[in-house]
Each structure stands twice: as C-alpha cells, then as structure tokens.
Amino acid sequence: MFIVGLVSVSFLVPEENKVLKFNYPESWPKPVYDFESNPLTQAKIDLGRKLFYDPILSKDNMISCASCHLSYTAFTHVDHALSHGVGDSIGVRNSMSLVNMAWSKHFMWDGAVNNLDVQALAPISNEDEMGENIVSVIQKLQDNNEYPALFSKAFGVTVISSQNLLRAIAQFELTFISANSKYDKVMRGEDQFTEQEARGYALFKDKCASCHKEPLFTNGEFENNGLEIDPSLYDLGRFGITHRSLDSLKFKTPSLRNVEFSQPYMHDGRFTSLHEVMNHYSEGIHYSKTVSKHIGRGIALTEDNRVDVVAFMLTLTDKDFLFNQDLSFPRK
Amino acid sequence: MRLFVLISIVLMLPTYLEAQEAKQQIVISFSAEFGDHEIQLGEPYDWENETVSITALKYYISNLKLKYQGQVVYLDNAQAQLIDYSIPESKQIRLEIPEYAKFDEVSCNLGIDSAMNVSGALDGDLDPTKGMYWTWQSGYVNFKVEGFSSAIASKDGKFMFHLGGYLSPNLAVQSLNFSVDSMSEINFLLDLDQLLRTIDLNENSSVMSPSLKAVELSESVAQSIRIHE
Numbered sequence: 001m002f003i004v005g006l007v008s009v010s011f012l013v014p015e016e017n018k019v020l021k022f023n024y025p026e027s028w029p030k031p032v033y034d035f036e037s038n039p040l041t042q043a044k045i046d047l048g049r050k051l052f053y054d055p056i057l058s059k060d061n062m063i064s065c066a067s068c069h070l071s072y073t074a075f076t077h078v079d080h081a082l083s084h085g086v087g088d089s090i091g092v093r094n095s096m097s098l099v100n101m102a103w104s105k106h107f108m109w110d111g112a113v114n115n116l117d118v119q120a121l122a123p124i125s126n127e128d129e130m131g132e133n134i135v136s137v138i139q140k141l142q143d144n145n146e147y148p149a150l151f152s153k154a155f156g157v158t159v160i161s162s163q164n165l166l167r168a169i170a171q172f173e174l175t176f177i178s179a180n181s182k183y184d185k186v187m188r189g190e191d192q193f194t195e196q197e198a199r200g201y202a203l204f205k206d207k208c209a210s211c212h213k214e215p216l217f218t219n220g221e222f223e224n225n226g227l228e229i230d231p232s233l234y235d236l237g238r239f240g241i242t243h244r245s246l247d248s249l250k251f252k253t254p255s256l257r258n259v260e261f262s263q264p265y266m267h268d269g270r271f272t273s274l275h276e277v278m279n280h281y282s283e284g285i286h287y288s289k290t291v292s293k294h295i296g297r298g299i300a301l302t303e304d305n306r307v308d309v310v311a312f313m314l315t316l317t318d319k320d321f322l323f324n325q326d327l328s329f330p331r332k
Numbered sequence: 333m334r335l336f337v338l339i340s341i342v343l344m345l346p347t348y349l350e351a352q353e354a355k356q357q358i359v360i361s362f363s364a365e366f367g368d369h370e371i372q373l374g375e376p377y378d379w380e381n382e383t384v385s386i387t388a389l390k391y392y393i394s395n396l397k398l399k400y401q402g403q404v405v406y407l408d409n410a411q412a413q414l415i416d417y418s419i420p421e422s423k424q425i426r427l428e429i430p431e432y433a434k435f436d437e438v439s440c441n442l443g444i445d446s447a448m449n450v451s452g453a454l455d456g457d458l459d460p461t462k463g464m465y466w467t468w469q470s471g472y473v474n475f476k477v478e479g480f481s482s483a484i485a486s487k488d489g490k491f492m493f494h495l496g497g498y499l500s501p502n503l504a505v506q507s508l509n510f511s512v513d514s515m516s517e518i519n520f521l522l523d524l525d526q527l528l529r530t531i532d533l534n535e536n537s538s539v540m541s542p543s544l545k546a547v548e549l550s551e552s553v554a555q556s557i558r559i560h561e
Contacts, residue, residue: 122469162461170453
C-alpha cells in the first residue's frame, strides 16, 4: 500500500514540478553548483527565464539581465566595451559571457560573488546597472498581474521571497550549457579539425590551456594576463575583494566557448578582435609581479601561429547553444 | 484487536514520554548601554565633551550553545538571529532545555561564519532584504552601527560601521564565550561607551567593507560585550 501511495503521489505531481536531472557530457567534471539546495524543475526554469528577460528588475523598468547578456551573442553585450545601465549610465567593466554556470565557483571579473544564487543581487543593486534594490523589486513583482501566480506554480507560494526570486534566476542560468561546438564534435569523434585548426589546437594546448583549461576553457581562477592598467578605470581586479597584494590586477579567466561572438574582449573590453588578443599575448605583455607564470613576459607565437590559434578558437562556436530557442526571449 | 492496541501504545510511548518531559525556559536578551542608560535609537547622549546619537544598531547572533563542563548541553538550531534595536522582539532568544539540565557557559558567534556566507540565497533573518547583505560582493554584514557625533567635523557628523568579511585575512566573525551559572535569564550587554572609546570618530567615521580595519573593530565590539549581572 505504501508503494502504491508513492506512485500515486508522484503521478499527481504536475510535469512542470517534477525534479529534472541536470544533464551534461559524461567526460566533463562534476558541476560545483549545489543542486540539492535548489532542485531544477521546469516551472522554476521558466520563471527564471521570464525574470531574466524582464526589465521590471531595474529601477526605471528599462534594463533586464538580457540587456547586457544576449543569448545570440554568448550572453554578453557585443560591441560594448563597458556595460550600460539605467539612465544611460556606463559601468566599469565589460559584461561577462554567461556559459556553463554550474561549473563556476566565482562570479564577476573579480570573483566578488561566491554563489550563483546571489549573483543577481549585484547587478540589481548596482547604480550603473539596474539601480534597484531587492526589497523594491519584490514589491513590484508582488503587485504585478502575472508573477504571484507564476511563483505559486514554481514554489507553491504566492508570497514572493528574495530566495525564490534568486533561485529561479539561477535555475534558468544553469541551463546555459554549451557543449556542442565543432571542438566537442571532434572530441566525440563525430567531426574532424581542418589542418589549420589541428595546428591551432596543438599550439593552444601547449600555450593557452593552462588557464583556458579544457573542456570548460577556463581554470576558474584569477590571473593577471599582463594588461597595462587603464588609468581612467584604475581597476585592480581581485585585489578589490581580497586586499591582498598578490591578487593585484588579477581577473577571472573567462571561458573561451563562443569567443567568436563575445567581442569585445578583456575585463575592460579593450580589444575588439581575436587577432588583437593574440598580438597582446605575443608582444604586448605589460610585465609586473603578479603576471601569470604561464604568460611570463609573453607567449612566443609567430604570425602564422596566431592565425592558427584563432582558427582553433572559432571551433568553440556552438550554434546549437547560441540559437537555442529555450534560452531566448520567452514568447507566449 | 488487543494486539493492535498494544502496538499502538508501544508506538505512542516515546511521543507521550517526550510530552511529559519537563522543560525549563531560558531567556537570552540583548541590550546596549551608553553610560548607565539603555540606549534609545535617535536620542542624543552627552559623552566625552561631544553629543552622540545612535540611529541604527543591528547584529547577528549565530551558533548559540549552552555548555556544562565543556560539553554542549544545548545547541540552538536556528541558523542565526538578527538582533535589531528598532524591533524590540528581536532582542530576545527563548530556549527550552530539559528541566534539570545544568550549564556553566554560554557561547555564540557575533556574526555569520564562512560556511553560511557561501551558502547562496538564504531566508529568515538571513534574507538579503534585511539590509545586512552586501550586494556588490557576497557576504553578510555581521554588525552594523550608525549614528551622529558632534566630534565629527565633516559629513554632517555621521558615522557608519558595517563590519563583516568571511575571507581570510578579513574574517570578521567573533566568538563570544561567557561563564554563567544556570541562570534562567542571561543578558548580553553591549557597552557602547567602551566601544566608542576604541574609535577616533574624527579620524575614522566609516568602515563599509571587509578589511583588516573591520576585523579590528569587530574584535573591539566583541570585547565591549559582557554578561550583565
């Protein structure tokens, strides 16, 4: 009878509230996100998606998460060196590409945020981004015609809490999985690199992969990659969080997945093309005490090598991810 | 039928016994004084040739334990309580312990430990809407005091100390341990007189982010708390 009871209860759970398995390639490392504290359901993911695309999160109801993180451009703001916010304000950093978030231990360029669940608090509250505060956002959502019912569907309560709001947004972001680029297909034996891409891959493994580690193409750490400090921004990166001199000028290693679409590059968006990036690593390193030991005074790459490495990086473009309709603006 | 009754009694017995176990109530209260006055938010106090008022005073108490001869006899399961001087009922924690349990020590954390600081979006008193969570970086403000002093020449005489930090070397949480004698009422008294003597407000009227200064001030706060006899 007990077994029958369980089966019938499970049968009664609506499809959208059933706990979903987080699927990812078998060869990948285990995610660091704690799915037990926030089990995925379709209703929560759908709610997070609506919130991600809704400017209601900003003070003037004009800026949404997607304003700076567009799905078609690897969830970043293409062509904008520094992110834009409410009232045409300009932030101090380039918006990051959002990809494979479940494997990230730190968030933001300086790792200011330690858990995906609380990440959204930062842009919501930043005066140059959404310029809002969480109490006011919750009030707006509670007074909205649609949200109380959507929160009830997802979490079983119509009273909206910051915890449920933040967890819903995190759930949607956890679905940003890019694992079907040409590189992935080659690794699975479903495709082949061209000769040039293969040369680029060999160089990449030798010269770049210590920081841009496969398969996520980031080591998840903070590195000083030898950029000369911009005196107008005077951004010391990780140092601003830890106040340790050994962290001065270090920034989070970004993933290179979909790098073809995520320009401009670097924390301040100073480079607009991958060739400029390659030239920086070969000839433009501004050496200081905290420069990554993997870079030193520069990475020796000939002109041809640089072209080959860029050819390889283009194999990290995942069109199934970029044009995934489940991740784009939710149309009714 | 008899068997059914017998099984029911056996099953119900622990619940029955538990309900019968007598409990003693322990009330832990939190107060703050200036001189000999229990502070009222916004009230001006004459102090050391200046006038000082406190407009906000909030802090977290977590990991509350009662011990007897070094062994834990009671552990509070609540994740943390926000003591907020603008909300009188928040200034008390009520515990129920077995009637004859003895204790000779009370201990707790002033603030939130590192593990809880990396646990994502929390609720209850740890909800970020309580105004004790930094947004531009992760982490709880363990202790917040704001007010005005006539000794501060600039910024309208306002001072603000938001003390916290969960990453070494800026770990700000403080452990409080006091000997007590199985009292049914324990009062933690924050001596603001003593605390403000450790800060030159004219030199340093605000600390708003994790830093060594925040750790140093957190230690001063802990040293300014005692059990009111």
